[in-house]
Amino acid sequence: MAETESDNQFRTGMAMLAGNTLSPDWEKAVVLIDAAAAAGHADAIERQALLECRGVGRAPSWDKALDLLAIAAGRGSQYAARQLILLADDQFEPADSAEPRQGDWGEMRSRIPIAQRVRASTAPGHMFSASPIVHAVPDFASAAECQWLIAAAAPRLDRAGVYNNPSGIDPGRTNQSALFNFCNSDMVVEMIRHRIANQLDAPLGCLEMSQVLHYGVGQEFVLHCDFLDPQAMREEIARNGQRVATVLIYLNDDFEGGETSFPRLQIDHRGGPGDALVFGNVDSAGRPDSKSQHAGRPPTRGEKWVFSQWVRNRAPG
Incomplete structure (x- = not known):
């Protein structure tokens, strides 16, 4: 299948952010990933969720991030689907599972207990x-x-x-x-x-x-x-x-x-x-x-x- 414009935008943006230090081109990379996501690119939408969570180029928002993760899963991102399954049901799904994950991703997203998952432990230790x-x-x-x-x-x-x-x-x-x-x-x-x-x-x-x-x-x-x-x-x-x-x-x-x-x-x-x-x-x-x-x-x-x-x-x- 020929590479689409959104494929190219996503690949280029990810390459700019592949290092272990902040790229001087990070703002350009974010624009490219956002553009690919706006075109419906499932993998770009999944990465856009991480941008929302981290507040990169926008105010941080867990709710927007998880909404995007559900959209990405609905568009076929198995990576997004596996994250939703773990965050909602605390269940690990291997990446090499033979069957594509199926589910009501919006319903699953609604069950993710954000506050519970990020709160500090209360165990005395x-x-x-x-x-x-x-x-x-x-x-x-x-x-x-x-x-x-x-x-x-x-x-x-x-x-x-x-x-x-x-x-x-x-x-x-x-x-x-x-x-x-x-x-x-x-x-x-x-x-x-x-x-x-x-x-x-x-x-x-x-x-x-x-x-x-x-x-x-x-x-x-x-x-x-x-x-x-x-x-x-x-x-x-x-x-x-x-x-x-x-x-x-x-x-x-x-x-x-x-x-x-x-x-x-x-x-x-x-x-x-x-x-x-x-x-x-x-x-x-x-x-x-x-x-x-x-x-x-x-x-x-x-x-x-x-x-x-x-x-x-x-x-x-």
Whole structure:
């Protein structure tokens, strides 16, 4: 089938937004995606839902975003349909399902409990440490959300990098990761990000790009701190803020080993699927806290999956 004008608009707009940093052409990209959506392009309408949710080029609106997701599903977007099924019924539908998803998408959209899905957890959890804070939060994400995140990340895994090395590669970090930029994020990921922001009482703009980490047998991230070095990274901190907190969501438990270890605090933790671990990287005065040093220990059997979210003390810019 020949490429239509809306196909070209959508493909060009997505290419402009495919990087892991904000494109200088983002406004032009948004215009192209909006134009393709206005022409009825199902995939463009699905991406337009993400623009509405994030408030890119418009005021953010969950209601408009979900309305668009239902329209996209009705026009044949299976990606939109799978998101609606999970958000309404907390059910994970694999992307390779043989049968196209069918449903009353408007009715399904009406059943999505937005406030419930983005609210902070009320579970007391377990406070391992008060300074720095190391807090385990049970059942932060559902089993279906965990399956979704693993499936979304698995085809895109690459060697995980480090922030303070020009090459991005460090021999002390041998695990893999997959980032969620605009082209591969979705409404499920965005609701989890909003939930994290509410859990920390932080503006959404303080959240860095989310990622999923994968550890095979023997793969690890040796002892390190997540805060940015105030001297080596002073320009980055001045521009985009300090990395003050980290949130991990454990996505599976069919492995052995693989603890998150804080040796200076004598903490070795392994959460179950959907459990979160929230920890601070700075002290009460906002100074880097070396006691937050931690490691992702290697699994001795199986593979470990974790959703990772770094949080700054202010939005970039």
